[in-house]
Amino acid sequence: xxxxxxxxxxxxxxxxxxxxxxxxxxxxxxxxxxxxxxxxxxxxxxxxxxxxxxxxxxxxxxxxxxxxxxxxxxxxxxxxxxxxxxxxxxxxxxxxxxxxxxxxxxxxxxxxxxxxxxxxxxxxxxxxxxxxxxxxxxxxxxxxxxxxxxxxxxxxxxxxxxxxxxxxxxxxxxxxxxxxxxxxxxxxxxxxxxxxxxxxxxxxxxxxxxxxxxxxxxxxxxxxxxxxxxxxxxxxxxxxxxxxxxxxxxxxxxxxxxxxxxxxxxxxxxxxxxxxxxxxxxxxxxxxxxxxxxxxxxxxxxxxxxxxxxxxxxxxxxxxxxxxxxxxxxxxxxxxxxxxxxxxxxxxxxxxxxxxxxxxxxxxxxxxxxxxxxxxxxxxxxxxxxxxxxxxxxxxxxxxxxxxxxxxxxxxxxxxxxxxxxxxxxxxxxxxxxxxxxxxxxxxxxxxxxxxxxxxxxxxxxxxxxxxxxxxxxxxxxxxxxxxxxxxxxxxxxxxxxxxxxxxxxxxxxxxxxxxxxxxxxxxxxxxxxxxxxxxxxxxxxxxxxxxxxxxxxxxxxxxxxxxxxxxxxxxxxxxxxxxxxxxxxxxxxxxxxxxxxxxxxxxxxxxxxxxxxxxxxxxxxxxxxxxxxxxxxxxxxxxxxxxxxxxxxxxxxxxxxxxxxxxxxxxxxxxxxxxxxx
Amino acid sequence: xxxxxxxxxxxxxxxxxxxxxxxxxxxxxxxxxxxxxxxxxxxxxxxxxxxxxxxxxxxxxxxxxxxxxxxxxxxxxxxxxxxxxxxxxxxxxxxxxxxxxxxxxxxxxxxxxxxxxxxxxxxxxxxxxxxxxxxxxxxxxxxxxxxxxxxxxxxxxxxxxxxxxxxxxxxxxxxxxxxxxxxxxxxxxxxxxxxxxxxxxxxxxxxxxxxxxxxxxxxxxxxxxxx
Numbered sequence: 052x053x054x055x056x057x058x059x060x061x062x063x064x065x066x067x068x069x070x071x072x073x074x075x076x077x078x079x080x081x082x083x084x085x086x087x088x089x090x091x092x093x094x095x096x097x098x099x100x101x102x103x104x105x106x107x108x109x110x111x112x113x114x115x116x117x118x119x120x121x122x123x124x125x126x127x128x129x130x131x132x133x134x135x136x137x138x139x140x141x142x143x144x145x146x147x148x149x150x151x152x153x154x155x156x157x158x159x160x161x162x163x164x165x166x167x168x169x170x171x172x173x174x175x176x177x178x179x180x181x182x183x184x185x186x187x188x189x190x191x192x193x194x195x196x197x198x199x200x201x202x203x204x205x206x207x208x209x210x211x212x213x214x215x216x217x218x219x220x221x222x223x224x225x226x227x228x229x230x231x232x233x234x235x236x237x238x239x240x241x242x243x244x245x246x247x248x249x250x251x252x253x254x255x256x257x258x259x260x261x262x263x264x265x266x267x268x269x270x271x272x273x274x275x276x277x278x279x280x281x282x283x284x285x286x287x288x289x290x291x292x293x294x295x296x297x298x299x300x301x302x303x304x305x306x307x308x309x310x311x312x313x314x315x316x317x318x319x320x321x322x323x324x325x326x327x328x329x330x331x332x333x334x335x336x337x338x339x340x341x342x343x344x345x346x347x348x349x350x351x352x353x354x355x356x357x358x359x360x361x362x363x364x365x366x367x368x369x370x371x372x373x374x375x376x377x378x379x380x381x382x383x384x385x386x387x388x389x390x391x392x393x394x395x396x397x398x399x400x401x402x403x404x405x406x407x408x409x410x411x412x413x414x415x416x417x418x419x420x421x422x423x424x425x426x427x428x429x430x431x432x433x434x435x436x437x438x439x440x441x442x443x444x445x446x447x448x449x450x451x452x453x454x455x456x457x458x459x460x461x462x463x464x465x466x467x468x469x470x471x472x473x474x475x476x477x478x479x480x481x482x483x484x485x486x487x488x489x490x491x492x493x494x495x496x497x498x499x500x501x502x503x504x505x506x507x508x509x510x511x512x513x514x515x516x517x518x519x520x521x522x523x524x525x526x527x528x529x530x531x532x533x534x535x536x537x538x539x540x541x542x543x544x545x546x547x548x549x550x551x552x553x554x555x556x557x558x559x560x561x562x563x564x565x566x567x568x569x570x571x572x573x574x575x576x577x578x579x580x581x582x583x584x585x586x587x588x589x590x591x592x593x594x595x596x597x598x599x600x601x602x603x604x605x606x607x608x609x610x611x612x613x614x615x616x617x618x619x620x621x622x623x624x625x626x627x628x629x630x631x632x633x634x635x636x637x638x639x640x641x642x643x644x645x646x647x648x649x650x651x652x653x654x655x656x657x658x659x660x661x662x663x664x665x666x667x668x669x670x671x672x673x674x675x676x677x678x679x680x681x682x683x684x685x686x687x688x689x690x691x692x693x694x695x696x697x698x699x700x701x702x703x704x705x706x707x708x709x710x711x712x713x714x715x716x717x718x719x720x721x722x723x724x725x726x727x728x729x730x
Numbered sequence: 731x732x733x734x735x736x737x738x739x740x741x742x743x744x745x746x747x748x749x750x751x752x753x754x755x756x757x758x759x760x761x762x763x764x765x766x767x768x769x770x771x772x773x774x775x776x777x778x779x780x781x782x783x784x785x786x787x788x789x790x791x792x793x794x795x796x797x798x799x800x801x802x803x804x805x806x807x808x809x810x811x812x813x814x815x816x817x818x819x820x821x822x823x824x825x826x827x828x829x830x831x832x833x834x835x836x837x838x839x840x841x842x843x844x845x846x847x848x849x850x851x852x853x854x855x856x857x858x859x860x861x862x863x864x865x866x867x868x869x870x871x872x873x874x875x876x877x878x879x880x881x882x883x884x885x886x887x888x889x890x891x892x893x894x895x896x897x898x899x900x901x902x903x904x905x906x907x908x909x910x911x912x913x914x915x916x917x918x919x920x921x922x923x924x925x926x927x928x929x930x931x932x933x934x935x936x937x938x939x940x941x942x943x944x945x946x947x948x949x950x951x952x953x954x955x956x957x
Contacts, residue, residue, distance in 0.1 A: 529911075532909040536908065536909075543800075543833055543834075544800045544833060547833045547855070547856070548742075548743070548744040548746075548747060548800075548833055548855070549744060549746055551744075551746075551747060551750075551833065551855045551856070551858065552744050552745070552746025552747035552748075552749065552750050553746055554750075554859075555746075555747065555750030555751075555753070555754070555858065555859075555860055555863065556746060556749055556750045556753060558750075558859060558860030558861075559750065559753035559754060559757055559860050576859070576860075580856070580859065583855075583856050584856055587833070587856055594908060603944075629927065629931050630924070630927070632923055632924065632927060634912055634913040634923065635923065
């Protein structure tokens with residue numbers, strides 16, 4: 052059982068060693084994607100800073116130059132991306148202070164520009180930085196923020212990366228279920244993006260988590276999946292080695308030493324590992340030896356363990372050294388060489404304390420407690436105390452993560468809520484605007500209609516007024532005639548009669564006088580007769596009241612036709628059926644007919660260029676028929692839209708319940724035929 | 731030889747005219763000893779009717795009636811003008827000699843009076859002079875008829891024309907000439923509007939006037955002596 056726990060601690064470090072690089076190295080591609088622009092110098096400097104052929108100082112200088120040129124240039128989104136890449140490059144070159152300031156600047160700038168991607172990128176930079184510094188709560192915070200930003204703006208790859216990072220940190224602090232959830236979220240996105248390398252990392256991570264909770268079969272299943280994905284990745288040798296090592300470790304922990312050994316042997320079979328990846332080689336060698344030890348096959352175990360330790364020593368791989376020493380302590384315990392075992396275990400304990408590897412620290416304490424019965428109690432007590440404090444710390448950090456996640460969730464929820472609110476406000480505003488527009492157009496339409504109606508009524512009223520005045524005039528005229536007749540009669544019968552009587556009587560007067568006087572008398576009598584004649588003539592003229600003032604419809608039509616014909620220089624002929632009794636046709640009808648004729652003639656004048664216009668009024672049993680014919684240019688009835696003239700004519704005819712028929716051919720003239728029912 | 735006595739009725743609303751006639755008659759009898767006049771005067775239709783009836787009752791055969799046309803109508807509204815009185819006289823006193831004396835120079839009226847009363851004398855007051863009046867009396871007594879020049883002119887112009895205008899045609903022309911409206915005509919004449927129109931159309935055709943021109947028709951009709 053002790054052994055099992057030992058193995059647990061041992062394996063844990065391996066996936067970590069694998070995972071870190073894949074979550075930090077992100078900005079490379081971003082930089083490479085920059086299109087050449089007028090600020091090419093910046094890009095060139097950044098590129099130069101990546102060139103390993105320059106010295107570290109030179110590369111740093113390049114970055115500083117790039118930074119200054121960005122600063123002096125106008126700030127725009129492209130510069131922002133460059134700034135983040137400069138920051139990241141600084142980070143890579145180990146200048147953490149500059150990295151932090153540049154990233155902060157980039158974040159400020161991004162916030163100012165509301166460039167969500169740049170904001171996410173800056174948080175990602177911070178997260179990577181804190182991850183490296185092992186300030187996991189801060190790292191988690193930045194991952195979380197970045198994930199939120201990326202998620203919101205649909206940057207799926209980046210948000211999946213962030214979730215993977217968070218999953219990794221959660222796994223580190225034994226929140227296995229939380230870690231698994233995040234990893235699966237990331238997997239979902241990576242599957243969509245068909246990013247097999249990242250999928251491999253995720254499955255590998257989940258597999259490692261399964262080991263931690265003793266689900267070895269599940270772990271093997273996920274590692275299998277990881278391998279499936281790995282097959283689709285090019286240049287996968289190192290990753291493949293790592294996964295085989297992981298599988299070997301899983302078997303080791305499961306207790307299936309044979310299978311574990313097989314996997315380790317696969318790795319050690321060729322010399323490639325030994326030559327190319329000494330760290331990995333040392334790890335595998337160490338694991339294999341430990342596996343053999345567990346199989347109680349001590350052949351070459353000691354030499355292998357020592358070889359691994361030697362290699363790790365040469366690489367200054369402290370955690371590796373620590374593991375080697377613990378394995379050696381295990382070996383010496385098994386070989387019952389307690390002195391050596393205690394020495395190595397104490398060394399391991401010191402080292403673990405030094406590099407703050409709590410797991411191995413606990414492990415070494417445990418070994419020491421077993422080896423040194425005298426101090427066993429102290430060791431155990433320290434073990435318990437330390438593991439308790441460790442648990443407390445882990446719990447605290449877990450709580451912190453939860454809090455961060457919760458706050459972020461809250462923040463996301465809040466923004467979503469705000470966003471929703473915004474959308475609602477927008478919809479409401481748009482709706483209101485639409486309603487206002489509708490109301491406005493409705494109102495305009497209504498007022499237009501009102502105007503039209505008003506105009507129509509005014510026209511009607513005008514016509515009525517005209518009719519009334521016409522009647523009034525007629526009456527006046529009749530009275531005038533009556534009065535003239537009366538005067539005429541008075542003159543004729545009264546004055547004339549009296550004059551006549553006087554004259555006659557004067558004539559019969561037997562005047563006595565000379566011949567001269569009598570002649571003069573006769574002359575005056577004759578004069579009187581002349582006066583009588585004149586008065587009679589006056590009376591006659593007064594009496595001569597031929598129907599001159601009466602509104603004669605036919606005459607009016609003729610007048611209109613005549614005046615228009617002079618204007619338009621065309622001949623006209625007017626035919627009016629004598630059997631039409633104009634006195635029986637009401638005035639409204641006549642006025643409208645007159646207007647129709649006027650309108651039609653106006654059209655002829657304006658458009659037809661006619662030589663001759665014929666106007667015919669006919670009648671049949673039911674209808675009064677008006678024909679207006681011209682020999683002008685005519686028009687296409689179907690093509691041209693109706694003018695105001697024709698519309699007016701139509702509306703007038705409609706008022707009279709009549710029918711309008713227009714026939715026209717190009718260059719053959721136009722004929723309007725109007726039928727109006729008699730009443 | 732007893733002088734021959736004539737019963738003379740003077741019906742005129744102008745006292746001056748009546749006086750003039752009287753003077754003329756006296757003057758005539760003074761110069762023709764064998765003729766005497768018994769003069770009776772009336773100034774309106776009522777008086778005229780009474781006179782005519784009295785003469786009728788007295789069975790005076792040789793009566794002379796001076797008749798004005800424009801007279802105040804009778805109170806019962808039966809006798810409207812001298813024309814009606816003339817008709818009455820013609821009926822009651824067939825042998826009486828009627829001298830229509832009027833200021834009218836309206837051809838239509840003259841024509842219609844000629845037709846209805848067929849007077850022995852037709853005087854247009856304006857043509858009349860004392861001498862002519864004496865002349866009229868002489869002619870009436872000896873050999874009627876006697877017509878004023880105006881009447882003779884009218885008759886002549888009508889004989890020259892070969893138009894046949896009946897009473898209604900003349901009436902239509904007359905009404906038009908005094909400014910009666912076409913729409914009022916059917917109320918005045920016992921004709922339908924269409925009938926009136928048709929007659930008018932015929933008239934225009936006869937007088938050779940353009941279709942639309944009523945005024946021209948009237949002028950032409952007057953020229954021809956129909957109005």
